[in-house]
Each structure stands twice: as structure tokens, then as C-alpha cells.
Amino acid sequence: MNYFSSNFKLGILGGGQLGKMLLYNTRKFDIQTFVLDNSDQAPSKIACDKFVKGDLLDFDTVYNFGKQVDVLTIEIENVNVDALEQLENENIKVYPSSKTLRQIQNKANQKLFYVDHNLPTAPFSRFAYLSEIEDAIKNGGLELPFVWKAARFGYDGNGVKIVRQLNDLEGLPAGECIAEEMIPFKNELAVIVARNVSGDIKTYPVVEMEFHPEANQVEYVICPARINDDVAKKAQDVALKTAEAFNHVGLLAVEMFQTQDDQILINEVAPRPHNSGHQTIEASFTSQFEQHLRAILDLPLGETKSKVGGIMVNLVGAEGHTGNVLYKNIENIMNLEGVTPHIYGKKQTRPFRKMGHVTIVNEDLSKARQIAEKVKNTIQVISE
């Protein structure tokens, strides 16, 4: 197929910030784009050729949208997978595949997939209902503490809770979930793997993530991770094996724990451009967004190495502020070396809401880290 012809159409399910950044790269290749999103206010709306408002979880909506395009991809996992499967049967190219999405959408299935493929992950138990966890604790089948995870629809720290005592279960959703062994870890790492339709595969450098202790959201992403070469190699190998096990096409972001004894355990994966790859826009030879396009269009993959050290700071709404957003001191951070803010354009802030990110690049990573801290301590996402 000639992707550089005016007839080719790419469809994207989801019109959020990730989709918007993907769309900028479709422009470099002059690709016609169709976007489906639940909201009429989706950020992608003004960056695509055709925007369709509709329910991403509705079979007919996704199916009818998909029938109009040649290649269909996602920027969010919560979409109607049955429709994707039907589209595949009718020869629409869907990347990631319905099969992969089905395995990933449900965290219990995702964990079972790792076990089935001898991929390292923390031990866990699966429960059809939250009440079964309570029973298991009471009858000694499950030991405290553990990490409770909802099997479905968790994101950004929602759907995950550390359970230290029985009443920590109060208020959690009643449905399917897993209880995962708590792993004391040195680092949270991530590797983005790109694999194109022909099976060419490349990994980006390992990044290191620092989480905000309360909000359970990534605070800094540091590229490359400050770990030794053996651990980095191990993490990249695990990521490569994971992408190959899924027979994945597109980007796969593999989030991992580095344990106290330097084992690598997979935490979870995202089959699309990911928060842990935003620094690639400024720091890498090929941004994750361009790479995702190259992969799903079966073009040669771009260089994944870095030009300079890169750090990403998430911009999240400050505590105690809800309302019309104000980016206090944004001019001050733009005065620091190598700093680029990315404002997502959400009009309303609330505590811990992801409102944007800032990239800091520098030849010297430790200098970038210092500037990143200054950025974090200077800019404030507050309400007017």
C-alpha cells in the first residue's frame, strides 16, 4: 500500500493528548486522518481531517468508523474490541490487534499472559469479585499487605491500591480484580519497544520513573535511567520478549520494577505512545509518535538513540485548586536552559489532574535533573 498517496486513510480511536501529538506527525507524512472520540471537545478535533463524535465502547460506532479507513490504531485502550475483531475479519488493518488489546485490557488476563509466556512479573491471585479477596484474607489464603488492582478501566493511579489491613478494601469497586505481591523495588523503569508490520523491532533507552508518593502519578521520567548496563540490558531484553510474545505492531511501553536484587519484573504494558516516552520528542532521534506511525505503516523504524539527556516532568493540578486553570510562573521556567512546556489545553484544573508536561534536555543529564527540579518547584498549576 502506498501510504504517501492521497487516498490512504488512517483512523485513530481516541482524540486525547496522545492522539493530538500523533496527528502532528501524520502531517509530516501528509497522511489523511480520521479520529473518533467520546467528546466533542477532544484535543485532536482541530488536528485531523475528519472528526467523529461517538462512543468508543459501542460496537456499531467503532465498526462504522473503522470501515472508512485503511489502517486503524488507538491512543486509548478502552475501546470496543469486538468491533476491532470484526474489522480485522473484513481486512481492515488494526494495530495493535484486537487479540493484543483483549489480553491487555483486562489486567488479570495480562498477568496470565506473562505467566504463560515465561515473562517475569510479580506473583498474584485473581478474584472474580472483591468479596472473594475478603474471604481469602479471612481464611488465610491471602496475606497482607498486597497490591489490589482492578482488572479493568484503571488508569493514572486509579484502580490500584495498597491494602495493608482489611478495611483498606472499603469503598473499592466490587468487580474482578487481582491481588499482587508487594515487591520492594529500587526503581521503576520503562522501555518503549517499536515493532513494525514486517517484524523489525527496536527499543528506546531504558527510562527511570519517579512517582509522586501520594497521587501515584509519574513525577519525573529520566532518560537514560541511571542504572548499570547489566540491568539496562536485562530490562531491554524483557521488553523485546514481551513485544514479540504479543506479536505486537506499533509501540509497546513496558513498565517494569527493578527489584532489590536487580531482577526485572513487568508491571504493566501500554500498546501505544506513552507518558514514559514524551521526552523522545525533544531528546531522541525519532519521537515515539513518529515511531508509532512508522511501525503501523510498515515503514522502516527510525533511530531510537538520544541526541541529549532528557527529563520529563508531569504538570498536574495542585492540591486545593479546582476551576479555571492558570499556569503560574510558566514564563520563569521557559527562561531555564532546554525547557519546553507542553500544555494540553484542558480548561479546568483539579488536584492531580494531568494538565501537561515539561521536557528538559541537556547534554549533561545531572544538570537536566537539577533544572527539572527547579521547573517542578517553580511552575504551579492552580485555579484563577
Added chain:
Amino acid sequence: MNYFSSNFKLGILGGGQLGKMLLYNTRKFDIQTFVLDNSDQAPSKIACDKFVKGDLLDFDTVYNFGKQVDVLTIEIENVNVDALEQLENENIKVYPSSKTLRQIQNKANQKLFYVDHNLPTAPFSRFAYLSEIEDAIKNGGLELPFVWKAARFGYDGNGVKIVRQLNDLEGLPAGECIAEEMIPFKNELAVIVARNVSGDIKTYPVVEMEFHPEANQVEYVICPARINDDVAKKAQDVALKTAEAFNHVGLLAVEMFQTQDDQILINEVAPRPHNSGHQTIEASFTSQFEQHLRAILDLPLGETKSKVGGIMVNLVGAEGHTGNVLYKNIENIMNLEGVTPHIYGKKQTRPFRKMGHVTIVNEDLSKARQIAEKVKNTIQVISE
């Protein structure tokens, strides 16, 4: 003014490829954008908040458009300057100013401006009509050869011709023009200067341009230029002085000749993002487009240094091909290290038409130059 508020509106006159690349960067800062263009098919149309089709040279059209925005900028010089002046009188911020645009729009005035400000440029004579040149040659007032330049509306090699004999004048436009002394030069250089509203000023590294001998279009832009430090310093000084003489706000691309005895002469300027700065997207800490926004919004200017060596290859339509465009072998060039194509999305190709550009980045500039040549010899912009 708070540029990061939802009420702020930026207007752009012209909706071409430069405007489109500028618009991607407005998204990072979540800036509301209005675009005016002559054509309903303008590339910017799907990248702005509000698109207006209208004549850029019509007073009322430009005035009424400008009244809707807070800051107005251009991506093309051929706009109605009287309207811009009126808007300035009514406190709309216009960058570059109407005064600067008036000085630049007319190449004869532009040359006189350099003379008035002691800025180095090639000797020239000004003529109200082409017929006056003929007279001047005949009566010995003008010596052959010289470079004829139309005073207005020349671009991309149009409006410029080397006149070696009298009948080279045949077929040239009859209007105002200049005859410029032919300067034997070693190099064509360019420096992009950024100056913000507060007067902070920065230059990008000097780039070196190689022109296609027939089409008089830039073939390679090489960053940094392979010249010695003294010449580079001289070129940057001339560029800085030029921007200051214009009291310029925004980007000013200063194209220069390096003469055989290493003097620097200004060729011409463009008061906006420029073809000689496209490699900044991939090679620089701050792309020229982000920098233009920072300048006109009076934000701190970003770093202008490079992360890696960068070379830009213009993609122009091959000779002998007119019709629906086909980018032959584009997949092959994407397989080369550090190569990113930018396809402008024009559906029809014709000989020497600018259809896109390709950036090649590499830590080693000489390696980038080798790859650039491979790119040029591999990709072909032909008709189907």
C-alpha cells in the same frame, strides 16, 4: 498579557506550510489561533481554531481579520501593509511591524535600508521600469553582467535573473527593479536571529546553503556552516545588527554572501520562519517555529544551539514531471540513519516546485552530509 489564558488569540496571515509548522507549536502552548489565507485548500486549515478564506492583499479583509485577535503575525510577506498599520494604530500587536514589512516587501527599499544603516550589501542601482535598465546599459551607465531583481513579489528564484547580455532582459516584468553587482562568492550563508518584544536577542548558528544551479532554489542547508570561526562571528554580527536596525520582533532570517576575501554582504532578509531554519526542528534545542512564538509573545527566548549536526534537503518536483505527485523511494530514505521527511501535502507536482523537505541529523556533520547526498539521489518527486 497572559498568553496561557483561554481568551488570548493569535492571528497568522498566510496558511501555507510555514504557518502549519508554526501552528503545531501553538498547540504546545495551547494558544488559540486564527488563520487567513487566499486559498480554501491552505495546509493550515485543519491545524487552527478558526480559518478565514480571504485576500491577503485586500485592506478590509486583513483589517477585519486582525481586529479579532490580540497578536498578529505573518508567514508570508505579501500582505496588505496599510491594514497592518491601521491595526497597530488601534493597538493590535503586529509582529513584524508594518514599518519593517514595508521596508522589506520592496527589495529596492530593503537595499536602501542597508545602505542607510551601514549594513554591508552588494552595490546596486534602482530603476522604476525595466526599460530604464535597457537605457542605462545602452548609454554606459550600467555594466554587464549584473543581477536583475524585481522590487516586488519575487520568491524562490522567481524575480531574480543574471543578465549577461542585453537580450537576457527579454520577457522580464516591466516594473520596478534593481540591478545588483554580481559578487563572486565562496558561500551563501544564513543566520536566523530571534528578538522578542522586550528586546532580548539571540542568533542561531550560521548555516551554509548550496543552491541548485538551474532552479536557483536551495538544495542543501548545512548547520553549522563549514566556515572558520572568524567568518561565522562576522556573519552573526551582521545578522544581529540587521535585526536591531529593523527594531525587529520575531524571527529574522538574514541571507548573506561570503565573498572571496571573506567579507559578509547581506543578500536579503525574511521576517519570519524560513527555509534556512527547517533543520532546527530536529537539530536545535529550540525549533525556529517555537522561537518565533516565544519572540512575538514576549516569552524568554529558547536555546539556539544545536543538539547534533543537521542538514536540510529541499524536495522539489523532478524535471519532466507534472501531475499527481508520487514520492518514489521514500521508504528507502527512511531506512537511512537520522532521516525525517516532511511532506507538505501538495497534490500536484511540477518541475522545481517545493513539495517538502528532508532533515538529516547526525553527531558527525560529514556523515550527515554523505547521508544527505544519498537522500537526494534516492528519493524522486515525480508524477504518477
